[in-house]
Every structure is written in C-alpha cells, then in structure tokens.
Amino acid sequence: xxxxxxxxxxxxxxxxxxxxxxxxxxxxxxxxxxxxxxxxxxxxxxxxxxxxxxxxxxxxxxxxxxxxxxxxxxxxxxxxxxxxxxxxxxxxxxxxxxxxxxxxxxxxxxxxxxxxxxxxxxxxxxxxxxxxxxxxxxxxxxxxxxxxxxxxxxxxxxxxxx
Amino acid sequence: xxxxxxxxxxxxxxxxxxxxxxxxxxxxxxxxxxxxxxxxxxxxxxxxxxxxxxxxxxxxxxxxxxxxxxxxxxxxxxxxxxxxxxxxxxxxxxxxxxxxxxxxxxxxxxxxxxxxxxxxxxxxxxxxxxxxxxxxxxxxxxxxxxxxxxxxxxxxxxxxxxxxxxxxxxxxxxxxxxxxxxxxxxxxxxxxxxxxxxxxxxxxxxxxxxxxxxxxxxxxxxxxxxxxxxxxxxxxxxxxxxxxxxxxxxxxxxxxxxxxxxxxxxxxxxxxxxxxxxxxxxxxxxxxxxxxxxxxxxxxxxxxxxxxxxxxxxxxxxxxxxxxxxxxxxxxxxxxxxxxxxxxxxxxxxxxxxxxxxxxxxxxxxxxxxxxxxxxxxxxxxxxxxxxxxxxxxxxxxxxxxxxxxxxxxxxxxxxxxxxxxxxxxxxxxxxxxxxxxxxxxxxxxxxxxxxxxxxxxxxxxxxxxxxxxxxxxxxxxxxxxxxxxxxxxxxxxxxxxxxxxxxxxxxxxxxxxxxxxxxxxxxxxxxxxxxxxxxxxxxxxxxxxxxxxxxxxxxxxxxxxxxxxxxxxxxxxxxxxxxxxxxxxxxxxxxxxxxxxxxxxxxxxxxxxxxxxxxxxxxxxxxxxxxxxxxxxxxxxxxxxxxxxxxxxxxxxxxxxxxxxxxxxxxxxxxxxxxxxx
Numbered sequence: 001x002x003x004x005x006x007x008x009x010x011x012x013x014x015x016x017x018x019x020x021x022x023x024x025x026x027x028x029x030x031x032x033x034x035x036x037x038x039x040x041x042x043x044x045x046x047x048x049x050x051x052x053x054x055x056x057x058x059x060x061x062x063x064x065x066x067x068x069x070x071x072x073x074x075x076x077x078x079x080x081x082x083x084x085x086x087x088x089x090x091x092x093x094x095x096x097x098x099x100x101x102x103x104x105x106x107x108x109x110x111x112x113x114x115x116x117x118x119x120x121x122x123x124x125x126x127x128x129x130x131x132x133x134x135x136x137x138x139x140x141x142x143x144x145x146x147x148x149x150x151x152x153x154x155x156x157x158x159x160x161x162x
Numbered sequence: 163x164x165x166x167x168x169x170x171x172x173x174x175x176x177x178x179x180x181x182x183x184x185x186x187x188x189x190x191x192x193x194x195x196x197x198x199x200x201x202x203x204x205x206x207x208x209x210x211x212x213x214x215x216x217x218x219x220x221x222x223x224x225x226x227x228x229x230x231x232x233x234x235x236x237x238x239x240x241x242x243x244x245x246x247x248x249x250x251x252x253x254x255x256x257x258x259x260x261x262x263x264x265x266x267x268x269x270x271x272x273x274x275x276x277x278x279x280x281x282x283x284x285x286x287x288x289x290x291x292x293x294x295x296x297x298x299x300x301x302x303x304x305x306x307x308x309x310x311x312x313x314x315x316x317x318x319x320x321x322x323x324x325x326x327x328x329x330x331x332x333x334x335x336x337x338x339x340x341x342x343x344x345x346x347x348x349x350x351x352x353x354x355x356x357x358x359x360x361x362x363x364x365x366x367x368x369x370x371x372x373x374x375x376x377x378x379x380x381x382x383x384x385x386x387x388x389x390x391x392x393x394x395x396x397x398x399x400x401x402x403x404x405x406x407x408x409x410x411x412x413x414x415x416x417x418x419x420x421x422x423x424x425x426x427x428x429x430x431x432x433x434x435x436x437x438x439x440x441x442x443x444x445x446x447x448x449x450x451x452x453x454x455x456x457x458x459x460x461x462x463x464x465x466x467x468x469x470x471x472x473x474x475x476x477x478x479x480x481x482x483x484x485x486x487x488x489x490x491x492x493x494x495x496x497x498x499x500x501x502x503x504x505x506x507x508x509x510x511x512x513x514x515x516x517x518x519x520x521x522x523x524x525x526x527x528x529x530x531x532x533x534x535x536x537x538x539x540x541x542x543x544x545x546x547x548x549x550x551x552x553x554x555x556x557x558x559x560x561x562x563x564x565x566x567x568x569x570x571x572x573x574x575x576x577x578x579x580x581x582x583x584x585x586x587x588x589x590x591x592x593x594x595x596x597x598x599x600x601x602x603x604x605x606x607x608x609x610x611x612x613x614x615x616x617x618x619x620x621x622x623x624x625x626x627x628x629x630x631x632x633x634x635x636x637x638x639x640x641x642x643x644x645x646x647x648x649x650x651x652x653x654x655x656x657x658x659x660x661x662x663x664x665x666x667x668x669x670x671x672x673x674x675x676x677x678x679x680x681x682x683x684x685x686x687x688x689x690x691x692x693x694x695x696x697x698x699x700x701x702x703x704x705x706x707x708x709x710x711x712x713x714x715x716x717x718x719x720x721x722x723x724x725x726x727x728x729x730x731x732x733x734x735x736x737x738x739x740x741x742x743x744x745x746x747x748x749x750x751x752x753x754x755x756x757x758x759x760x761x762x763x764x765x766x767x768x769x770x771x772x773x774x775x776x777x778x779x780x781x782x783x784x785x786x787x788x789x790x791x792x793x794x795x796x797x798x799x800x801x802x803x804x805x806x807x808x809x810x811x812x813x814x815x816x817x818x819x820x821x822x823x824x825x826x827x828x829x830x831x832x833x834x835x836x837x838x839x840x841x
Contacts, residue, residue: 024570026578027562029528033550034535034561034572067520093564103553135531138524 036097038129044118045126046143051117056155061094070142165321166258167766168800171287172207173252178244183835190822193795196804197812197825203832204804205350208772214253214265216300216312220340223364233269239835254287277301279312306336313339327373330366341374350772354744356735357726375725380763382687393678400671404429411660415440418653431672433665440657451654458647465640484621491614501604508597515590526579532572693761700757704749708783712738744774748787767799785815792819
C-alpha cells in the first residue's frame with residue numbers, strides 16, 4: 001500500500017476528529033526584534049553625539065554580527081588590512097530594523113542627511129542594556145576593544161579602498 | 163595488691179545571694195550510717211560521690227547533672243528559698259596506700275565547665291594547706307585513656323589495671339569505670355528494682371555485666387578472654403607481614419627474571435619446601451636459583467671459549483635477517499601513514515564541529531539576550547515591540563517574519579538551540595576522544611619504527627663491517643648472559659632471606675594457633691570455679707540471714723553465664739516481691755565484696771547504699787543487714803548507708819556494733835548556711 005493509502009486507512013479507523021498542530025520553527029537569534037533594536041541603540045550610543053550616517057551604520061552593524069567580522073574590523077582600524085579580507089558593508093534587514101526603531105520612538109531619521117540619531121528613550125534602552133553585564137556580552141566586549149573615536153577618514157578608507 | 167577507696171569527706175558548697183551554704187560530712191573507715199529525714203538532702207550527698215568522681219554516666223545516658231534542684235537552682239535555707247548562683251562538690255579520698263587526694267567538680271558555675279575536675283594531692287578539707295594541684299577532664303571522649311583524663315588518673319589512683327574488652331562493633335576499648343561502679347553504689351530511685359537494673363549497656367561494651375563481674379572477682383576467665391584477643395591481633399599482624407614479605411619476594415624474583423612457584427597466599431602453619439621456589443626456565447626445564455646460576459656460568463664459559471663467529475661466516479644469515487627486518491619496517495611505516503591520514507580527516511571533522519558549536523553558542527546568546535531584553539523594554543516603559551505589533555500600521559509583527567509565519571518564541575528557541583548545542587558538543591567530544599586514541603596508537607607505532615630502523619642499521623653495519631670482526635649478535639649474547647648471571651647472583655641472598663622469613667612466620671603462626679586452641683576452651687579454670695562457688699555459698703548464706711522468702715536460698719544459683727543470681731536458668735527478679743529483690747541486692751553486693759577480697763579480686767571494699775523507698779523496705783531484715791554490714795566492714799573496708807529511720811530506732815538496731823553515725827537532727831536539712839566558705 002502507498003503511504004497515502006495507509007494514512008487514509010488509519011484515519012478511517014480512528015474515532016473522533018484528528019487535529020493537527022503546527023510545530024513552531026526555529027529562527028536565527030539575530031532576527032529577534034528585541035535584540036536587533038537593542039543592538040541598534042547600543043551602536044548609536046557608542047557613536048559621537050549618539051548619531052551617525054547610514055553608511056557607517058551599515059558597516060558597524062555588519063561588524064557586530066560575527067566573531068570573524070568583529071576581529072576583522074578591529075584589525076582594519078589598527079591598520080592591519082590584508083588583500084584577502086572580505087568586508088561586507090550592507091545588510092538589507094538593517095533598513096527594516098531602523099524603520100521599526102523609528103516607529104517605536106527609539107531613533108530619529110533625517111532623510112535629507114541620512115543621519116540616524118538616538119532619542120532619549122533609545123538612549124535609556126542602550127544604557128540599560130550596557131549596564132546589565134549578563135546580556136550582549138560579546139558585543140559589549142567588541143565595543144570596548146574599539147578605539148574611542150572612529151574617524152570619518154578611516155571609515156571612508158574602509159568603504160572606498162580597493 | 164588490694165585496691166581500696168575510702169571517702170573521708172563529702173562536701174557540698176553553694177554560693178547564694180544570701181551568702182555561702184552547704185555541708186561537710188566526715189566519714190570513717192568501716193561502717194557509716196548517714197541518718198536524716200526524708201527529702202532533707204541525704205540522697206544528694208550520696209549522689210555527690212558519684213558526681214565528684216565523674217561517674218554519672220553509670221546512672222543515666224543523659225548528659226544532665228544528676229543532682230537535684232537544690233544544687234542547681236533554688237535551695238531552702240532557714241525556711242526561705244534562695245537562688246543558687248554557683249555550687250560545687252568536693253570529696254576527700256584515700257586509697258589503699260594511704261594517699262589522700264581532694265577532688266573538686268563544679269555543679270553550676272558561670273565560667274568553669276563541669277567537665278573540669280580539679281585534684282589536690284592532699285587532705286585539703288580536713289587539713290587545709292598548700293597542696294600540688296592538677297586539672298583533669300571528665301565526660302569527654304578519651305577521658306579513660308588520655309593522660310589528662312580524670313578516669314585515667316582515677317584508675318591509676320585506685321591501683322586498677324582495667325582490661326581491654328570487646329565492644330559491640332568488634333573494636334576494643336577499656337572497660338569503663340561506669341561499668342564497674344554499679345557494684346559499689348545503689349541509688350534510691352531505680353537501684354533497687356533489679357540486680358542489673360543500672361548496668362550501663364549504652365556504652366557499647368559486649369557482655370558488660372559479665373566483664374565487670376569477672377574483673378571484680380579477678381577471674382582467670384577475663385585473662386583468658388584477653389589472651390584470646392591478643393593472640394588474634396598477633397595473628398593478623400603475622401598475616402600482614404606475610405603479605406608484605408610475599409610481595410617483596412615476588413618483586414625480587416621478577417626483577418631477576420625468575421618465576422616463583424606456587425605457595426599459600428595467606429600465612430599458614432607450615433611452608434612446604436616446594437612452595438615459593440624461585441625458578442628459571444632454560445629452554446627445556448625449570449631450574450632453581452642455584453641450578454640456574456651454574457647453568458648460566460656453564461653457558462658463559464662455553465660462549466667465551468668458543469671463537470665468536472666472524473661476520474663473513476654469518477653473512478648469509480645476516481642478509482636474511484636484514485630483509486625480514488626491512489619488510490617489517492616498511493609495514494609499520496605504511497601503518498603509520500594510514501593512521502596519520504585518519505587523524506587528518508578526524509581533525510577536519512573536529513574543526514567543522516567546533517565552528518558549528520561556536521555559531522550555535524552565539525545564536526543561543528542572542529536568543530537568551532532577547533528574552534531578557536523584552537523584559538527590559540517593559541521595565542523601561544518603552545516598547546521593544548515585545549507585543550509584536552507594528553507601531554505604525556498595527557499589523558502583527560512576529561520575530562523572523564521574513565522567513566516564517568510560525569516562529570518559536572525566544573524562550574522556546576533557547577531550549578531548541580541548547581539541545582542542538584548539547585548534541586554537537588557531544589559529537590565534538592567524541593571526535594576528540596577518538597583523535598587522542600589514534601594519537602596514542604601513532605606514538606606507539608612511531609617508537610616501534612624508530613627501534614626497527616636502529617636494528618636495520620645495526621645489521622647493515624655488521625654486513626658492511628670487516629669480515630673478521632666478531633658478530634654483534636654473538637657479543638650481545640655474551641653480554642646479556644653475563645648480565646643475567648650477575649642479577650641472579652646479586653639477588654640470591656635477598657631471595658633466600660625473604661623465603662626464610664616466610665618460613666619463620668609459619669613457625670610463629672603455628673605456635674599462635676596452638677596457644678589459641680588451648681585458650682579457646684571455654685571451661686572455667688579450677689580457680690574460677692572455686693571463686694564462683696564461694697560467691698554462691700556467700701549469697702545463699704546471706705539470703706537465709708536476711709529472711710529471703712520467695713525461694714529456698716539453696717535454689718538460688720550464681721549463673722555461670724552472667725555471674726548474677728539466677729534460678730533455673732533465669733535471672734531473679736521476675737517472680738519475687740519488691741522487698742525480696744532488695745534482699746537479693748544486699749546479699750549479692752555484700753557477697754561480691756567479701757568474696758572478691760578473699761580471692762584476690764579488684765573490689766574496692768566500698769559499698770554505698772541509698773535507702774530504698776519506705777514501702778519497699780523489709781524492716782526485720784533491715785536490722786540483720788545493718789548488723790551484717792557493720793560486721794563485714796571491719797576496719798579495712800567502707801560501707802555507707804543512708805537512712806531516714808529515727809535516731810532512736812537506728813541506735814537501737816545498731817546496738818553495740820561498731821559504726822560511725824552522722825545524725826542530722828530531725829526537722830533540719832543537710833544544706834545549711836555557713837559563715838565562710840569551706841577550705
């Protein structure tokens with residue numbers, strides 16, 4: 001008998017209605033909205049004036065994401081750049097995150113200058129996450145390794161050099 | 163040597179807000195009667211003897227002080243009740259040698275614990291002065307064996323060598339003083355309800371009543387039991403020495419390349435001549451040490467005399483050996499290469515797994531963070547869109563909406579990733595384990611390869627070497643044989659002496675077993691039988707004298723099992739009246755006192771009787787007992803009776819019999835106020 005036939009026969013034998021439930025699916029942790037919004041606030045809080053332009057934000061966002069990227073980024077800023085380094089600069093999901101953050105009142109977005117700035121609420125979220133040592137540990141360690149000022153010059157080099 | 167204990171003074175000393183109070187009772191050798199009204203404190207005085215000697219463990223298993231409230235709480239002085247601030251007990255004692263000591267123990271004190279007993283070397287109470295003072299402890303573990311333990315001191319003072327006895331758990335320990343003193347003291351409340359009413363069994367000594375009786379009567383049986391115990395421990399020492407010697411012998415033989423023949427694994431009564439002989443196999447038969455030695459010597463002289471084969475002659479042989487060794491070497495090298503390949507594959511697997519684990523760990527952190535952060539959002543009164551609704555269009559906005567419409571919650575995801583992590587970590591650990599096993603195998607192979615290479619080289623050298631050079635193989639053989647012979651020669655003496663030690667041990671063991679068999683006989687010695695029969699006769703005599711009525715005295719025996727009064731194999735007590743029980747106890751303890759004295763036992767010649775309660779007293783017998791006691795006590799012993807009979811009655815009963823009467827006036831209490839503290 002085919003599998004279909006077997007299953008049909010099984011159902012005919014059973015009394016009562018058969019209900020199916022859908023099992024939930026696992027998703028990557030970095031798609032959790034609460035995590036994304038928090039990281040965004042933390043990144044912005046680390047920037048000068050709690051704001052930065054979209055390009056820099058994309059780079060910083062990508063850099064935060066994995067150990068390889070974090071190490072690479074720190075090396076670049078120290079001046080050690082190798083020919084085979086792969087520097088990704090664009091994450092499509094970031095734009096959606098910024099939108100949501102804007103809607104939640106955590107950031108402001110100036111479409112003219114492409115500057116994303118942290119609001120007071122966003123700042124308090126960033127500080128709350130930063131002060132709790134049990135969360136965002138890797139990211140916190142990464143930010144502590146970064147130099148105090150990430151200059152525009154070094155960002156440009158990162159983006160434009162071939 | 164006879165042991166004696168005389169109580170010269172019993173002193174109670176209390177400190178109250180109204181000043182000092184207490185009493186000092188002087189006693190003499192021989193028969194003493196302490197007369198006082200009921201509830202006037204006479205039991206307290208007798209209990210003070212027990213307390214002062216630290217023996218309250220014989221009255222009760224509890225750790226509380228066995229003295230009444232008048233010593234610990236409130237005392238009535240001149241009709242008025244006052245509180246007791248502190249109190250102590252003092253005893254002036256004398257032993258068989260006339261050495262007098264004074265003992266003080268606190269009952270209640272703000273700072274000094276009542277586990278401390280102070281001892282002065284002199285009659286501090288009857289003749290105040292400066293005497294040497296020492297501190298001892300009591301009612302603590304090891305008080306019976308420690309130098310600073312009071313019972314250790316007391317046993318020595320009394321001239322007692324207390325025996326080691328077996329405990330319930332099989333271990334050994336000293337017979338405690340608390341187990342022996344019940345033969346000297348009968349207390350008012352429970353002491354009269356049975357012959358063994360207050361023998362402390364809670365101290366964990368096997369057959370404690372029997373051991374105490376054996377000790378007091380000086381029975382050989384006790385000595386026999388101890389002998390048995392000593393023999394047993396000597397045997398176990400022999401056994402452990404046997405094991406050690408056997409181990410050394412085996413090691414010596416093995417180091418020399420010899421093998422031991424079979425023999426008994428535990429110490430036995432004899433060591434057969436064929437057991438534990440060191441032997442060597444020479445290719446055709448087993449040789450003992452001497453034969454092996456001469457065989458090796460013969461071989462050596464043979465080798466050395468024979469001209470060693472010159473290489474040229476052995477060339478063909480060597481060529482064959484070379485090709486064989488070379489083939490084996492190649493095989494091993496190939497094996498090593500295969501292992502290394504396997505290693506590389508596994509290492510790659512392991513690295514991949516490590517990467518996976520790292521990624522999972524990071525993912526897990528993020529899910530965990532988001533669980534916390536969602537909560538953070540609500541704390542901040544800021545929505546981190548935890549309610550999953552778009553703030554702008556108010557549509558549902560689940561996490562991971564881009565990928566699926568049915569995502570797990572963060573908490574569920576944490577669980578999910580954790581399980582994955584566990585699996586991958588386990589896989590990685592597995593791979594690590596296999597890797598280290600392979601590494602060990604590769605190391606072993608590498609070593610084998612190295613040594614084979616050396617061998618191949620040696621053979622090649624030999625082949626290439628001069629035609630008339632001696633073959634390395636032959637030279638090696640001579641060297642090896644020499645080494646073997648030297649090793650055997652050097653160790654021969656050691657092996658021989660170890661085997662001799664084993665033989666000596668069997669001889670000692672045989673003696674030990676023979677002695678044990680002799681001692682094992684459970685029959686009582688002639689001397690013991692005589693002592694027990696004397697005790698029986700004494701008991702029956704006194705029972706008749708005290709008008710014991712429940713049974714004919716002749717029907718009462720001393721049990722050979724327990725050394726207690728028995729009838730038809732049962733302890734007395736079940737079917738006799740209370741007053742008859744009192745008679746039995748008097749009779750038994752007095753008999754023990756007299757028989758022990760005659761038979762060289764350890765009795766202290768001391769008896770302290772606290773009067774039984776009124777309703778139990780057997781009045782006619784009482785007079786008989788008093789007279790008997792007066793007679794028995796003589797000058798050499800001390801018997802103390804406490805009674806509440808009237809002065810007139812006591813004087814009448816005692817008549818002209820020798821006695822020392824301490825008569826507390828009717829209506830007064832024993833504890834009285836004092837102007838100054840004693841001593």
